[in-house]
Amino acid sequence: MQTIPKTSTAFSSLLRADLVTQWRNRRSFVLLLLVPVIILISWKGIVEKFGGPFALSSCITIGLVAIGLMGYSNSVARDRDKGIFQRLRVAPMPAWCIMASRLLIQLIMIALLVAIIFVAGNNIDHITLSPFGYIVSFLAAIIGGAVYLGLGQLIVGLIQNPETVNSTSRLTYFLFIMIGMFGELGVLGDQLKKIVLWSPYGTVKRIIAAGMQPGTWNSEMTLALLVTIGYATLFSLIGIKKFKWNNK
Amino acid sequence: MNQLIVMSTNNHILQVQGLNIYYGNFQAVRNVSFDVLRGEIFGLLGPNGAGKTSTLSAIEGLLKPQSGSIVVAGNDIHKKPLQAKAAIGVQLQATSFQSELTVSEILQLYAGIYGVPMSREKLFYILTNIKLDEAAGKKFGQLSGGQQQRLSLAIAVLHEPELVLLDEPTSGLDPQSRRQLWERMEGMREKGHSVLLTTHSMEEAEAVCDRIAIIDHGRLIAIDAPHSLVDSNKTNPEVIAASRRGRITLEDVFIGLTGKAIRS
Numbered sequence: 001m002q003t004i005p006k007t008s009t010a011f012s013s014l015l016r017a018d019l020v021t022q023w024r025n026r027r028s029f030v031l032l033l034l035v036p037v038i039i040l041i042s043w044k045g046i047v048e049k050f051g052g053p054f055a056l057s058s059c060i061t062i063g064l065v066a067i068g069l070m071g072y073s074n075s076v077a078r079d080r081d082k083g084i085f086q087r088l089r090v091a092p093m094p095a096w097c098i099m100a101s102r103l104l105i106q107l108i109m110i111a112l113l114v115a116i117i118f119v120a121g122n123n124i125d126h127i128t129l130s131p132f133g134y135i136v137s138f139l140a141a142i143i144g145g146a147v148y149l150g151l152g153q154l155i156v157g158l159i160q161n162p163e164t165v166n167s168t169s170r171l172t173y174f175l176f177i178m179i180g181m182f183g184e185l186g187v188l189g190d191q192l193k194k195i196v197l198w199s200p201y202g203t204v205k206r207i208i209a210a211g212m213q214p215g216t217w218n219s220e221m222t223l224a225l226l227v228t229i230g231y232a233t234l235f236s237l238i239g240i241k242k243f244k245w246n247n248k
Numbered sequence: 249m250n251q252l253i254v255m256s257t258n259n260h261i262l263q264v265q266g267l268n269i270y271y272g273n274f275q276a277v278r279n280v281s282f283d284v285l286r287g288e289i290f291g292l293l294g295p296n297g298a299g300k301t302s303t304l305s306a307i308e309g310l311l312k313p314q315s316g317s318i319v320v321a322g323n324d325i326h327k328k329p330l331q332a333k334a335a336i337g338v339q340l341q342a343t344s345f346q347s348e349l350t351v352s353e354i355l356q357l358y359a360g361i362y363g364v365p366m367s368r369e370k371l372f373y374i375l376t377n378i379k380l381d382e383a384a385g386k387k388f389g390q391l392s393g394g395q396q397q398r399l400s401l402a403i404a405v406l407h408e409p410e411l412v413l414l415d416e417p418t419s420g421l422d423p424q425s426r427r428q429l430w431e432r433m434e435g436m437r438e439k440g441h442s443v444l445l446t447t448h449s450m451e452e453a454e455a456v457c458d459r460i461a462i463i464d465h466g467r468l469i470a471i472d473a474p475h476s477l478v479d480s481n482k483t484n485p486e487v488i489a490a491s492r493r494g495r496i497t498l499e500d501v502f503i504g505l506t507g508k509a510i511r512s
Contacts, residue, residue: 013359082344086340
């Protein structure tokens with residue numbers, strides 16, 4: 001006699017397997033976390049000139065872009081290509097479990113990233129925030145992470161081939177970081193600076209930076225938060241709608 | 249508490265009725281109907297692109313047909329997908345497990361997903377049974393094709409399903425592995441499980457299938473026991489024309505009914 005397994009049991013098994021898989025891919029896992037830390041360490045001058053929140057929020061944003069665009073989208077594209085999702089979908093388990101497990105892993109990665117940046121910022125650059133600042137900026141990073149996970153979902157929704165997903169996500173990552181960082185500093189002109197401020201890079205970075213100093217939060221930051229949520233919703237909805245479990 | 253599934257009281261483990269599947273304007277499956285009985289090995293044969301995998305994918309719940317119904321162990325696959333899927337064990341055409349996980353970890357993962365308690369002893373028993381006890385710590389990506397196939401089949405039957413779906417299970421296997429797989433299929437039948445397999449091998453269909461259905465251009469063109477199909481088509485001129493050795497074989501019937509043209 002057959003029984004339907006409990007969703008919680010199936011989900012926890014899947015989550016454990018996804019965690020092991022993530023751990024075994026340590027090299028990319030470490031790279032995703034290490035790059036923002038290296039940037040933070042090499043940015044002594046920036047910290048002195050623009051302040052700790054600017055440096056920390058920039059590094060967290062760079063890490064979030066990497067997690068969403070390179071970590072999430074590439075692992076989904078690769079597993080879809082191998083038929084791993086199809087094998088899981090024929091099991092008596094709701095399909096949302098498959099993606100929920102993946103997203104939970106990315107949330108753990110985001111939490112790790114933020115914690116590492118805070119610890120590095122404190123130990124190397126002596127940047128300290130108020131307890132409330134740590135909490136608000138952590139929550140802002142989670143919301144910001146949703147934008148880039150949504151963007152990663154959009155890429156795997158629109159592109160089937162894993163190699164094309166890989167090259168597209170790398171190119172998007174590079175463009176986001178270069179245009180975001182230099183655009184924000186005004187190096188690329190005032191017009192682009194305004195665009196960058198309201199781009200996914202700018203809004204995410206600004207709400208994280210404002211979250212680090214909750215006293216500086218104003219109506220423009222609330223608007224930036226709403227725009228951030230809008231980006232996350234838009235990218236995710238299109239990405240989910242266009243997503244195919246199988247690329248055959 | 250785990251939820252019990254409503255059991256079908258009739259002798260059919262699978263009932264497919266009026267199945268139609270389209271990909272855009274292309275109709276891959278045309279009004280296909282067949283049943284699989286309890287304790288039966290049923291073969292679905294057809295040239296490349298005939299609609300076998302589309303039919304199987306619909307039974308597995310991987311794609312939604314435009315019309316028709318699929319009932320597994322009394323549960324409609326679209327109205328009660330989890331109940332229907334719990335009654336099915338699946339081996340997909342391409343082996344498809346996370347290459348970073350070891351053999352033991354993959355077995356434990358799917359035991360959790362199918363709600364099968366997996367003690368260390370049971371794990372060892374399964375590994376020994378599929379001759380992978382020494383490869384338990386090997387990652388899936390390091391296994392040979394035959395080992396991957398054995399693991400895939402062990403996972404398909406892990407929860408003792410009433411119906412096992414095998415999509416070209418012996419393609420790429422050496423004769424020893426193929427024979428072993430046939431014996432496993434027969435073992436499943438002896439336990440009362442049903443098997444639905446797709447295959448290109450007429451030898452396999454004749455060796456293990458109780459009944460076969462031939463599908464071509466999305467239509468079911470013949471369904472019967474292998475020897476009955478041969479007997480009933482002995483005088484068919486197209487089958488006689490396809491015969492190469494004077495004696496009519498299942499392959500001659502297949503070629504006679506589906507034509508000699510190579511498919512994509």
